[in-house]
Amino acid sequence: MVSARPAVQELPAYRPGRNPADLAREIGVARAVKLASNEVAFPPLPAVVEALAAAAAEANRYPDNGAVVLTSALAQRYGVDPAQVVTGCGAVMLCQQLAQSFNDPGTSIAFAWRSFEMYPLLARVAGARAVQVPLAPGRPGGPADTHDLEALAAAVDDTTRVVFVCNPNNPTGTAVRRAELERFLDTVPADTLVVLDEAYREFVTDADVPDGIELMRGRPNVAVLRTFSKAWGLAGLRVGYLVAEDPAVADAVRKTHVPFSVSSLAQAAAVAALASEDEVRRRCAAVTAERDRLTSALRERGLDVSDSQANFVWLAVGEEAAGLAAALEQRAVITRPFAGEGIRVTVGTPEEDDAFLAALDEVRSVTIAR
Structure with missing residues (x-):
């Protein structure tokens, strides 16, 4: 029987962010928002x-x-x-x-x-x-x-x-x-x-x-x-x-x-x-402005969010990470959980981030009600 090296056999599989179309079909909604893979929301440069x-x-x-x-x-x-x-x-x-x-x-x-x-x-x-x-x-x-x-x-x-x-x-x-x-x-x-x-x-x-x-x-x-x-x-x-x-x-x-x-x-x-660096810089400025808005919105909700220098924010929610990410997915928002540590949320468009915040509010309200 052919076997891979033990080091390779023991490797955990890399987990990419879920496909939003697959999630939308699974939960029966028109569209899901993917904020898991740190892509920019802009279309390719002309x-x-x-x-x-x-x-x-x-x-x-x-x-x-x-x-x-x-x-x-x-x-x-x-x-x-x-x-x-x-x-x-x-x-x-x-x-x-x-x-x-x-x-x-x-x-x-x-x-x-x-x-x-x-x-x-x-x-x-x-x-x-x-x-x-x-x-x-x-x-x-x-x-x-x-x-x-x-x-x-x-x-x-x-x-x-x-x-x-x-x-x-x-x-x-x-x-x-x-x-x-x-x-x-x-x-x-x-x-x-x-x-x-x-x-x-x-x-x-x-x-x-x-x-x-x-x-x-x-x-x-x-x-x-x-x-x-x-x-x-x-x-x-x-x-x-x-x-x-x-x-x-x-x-x-x-x-x-x-x-x-x-x-x-x-x-x-x-x-x-x-050769399109000026447009890239404008896009990055829009992302960082939205990052600041998202960070402020999360802090207003009582979450301890550190300043990010990337195109995502980190929610250090510890043991709640996996459950919170699953609950957000049931509300058509895909984030990137790291079990036992936190959730990484990509900065999306203002509309996508608002969808995330609304889903987060709903999840937290259900949790509090329990």
Whole structure:
């Protein structure tokens, strides 16, 4: 009998957000609202639609394996050499490539927890040990929702090959600021790679939350991950990128690239999106304004919600998380529960967020009545 590796057999299945059409059919409503996957609610950029139409005419050809045009555009945008840039099939694929590139069995990957749920899974697949450092309260009396960088630095040992710092953190939305992040980077040994995972960077409004690429400069053991899936509206096309200070880091990641995994359509769309940056910035401003409105509305309801620097908010409801999310789904609102910890709610349109708030009010009124 053929068997997978024990580490693979034991992996929990990744749980994407539910399909809203499926939920609507299941509960017998016309439409369900999905606030689970941190997508932006805006349609694709007009330039992206045009680029996709043009690229589709060449779909019978393999894509450019080196994504030369996209890589060059990213290098120009960030003022780096193209040799420092690697594209991939979403940032999560680049996370996997990083683990494959730098971890052997017996080594470790360190990260805060809770954070991006793929980090521990990637460590297992690479045969590495996952070192999970608990989050700490980001403010006095608040929930444990923020990176404890001192504890994370202390967890780094001779086996640590990669450290992930998700900033802003997924799923809590909190971010660490410049001074503490600089201290952390200066503390980590030079032979340990620090990856600043900035999938939500475009939604940051706190001026003291640094741009990781600026902190990367002059630090050869630092690399930055970003994606086109969130602010740039290309979640369905799967394209992310890594920028490394040391080209050797980028080259190692490039060697674990699955050939042709960034499609021609994805490359063309990403280049078109970069050329539409002004519109993307306007869209991000609309998202962050709605994030502030949603945060205020939740606080008015007595919920302890920390400031988010992403396009979602975190409800630290502890053991109520699974039950609350299920009750919201019965009212046609899909959120992302993390059992025993909290619920992540994507910032949607004002109408979608109002539907969520109305459903939340109804659930809480039923709970109180009991």
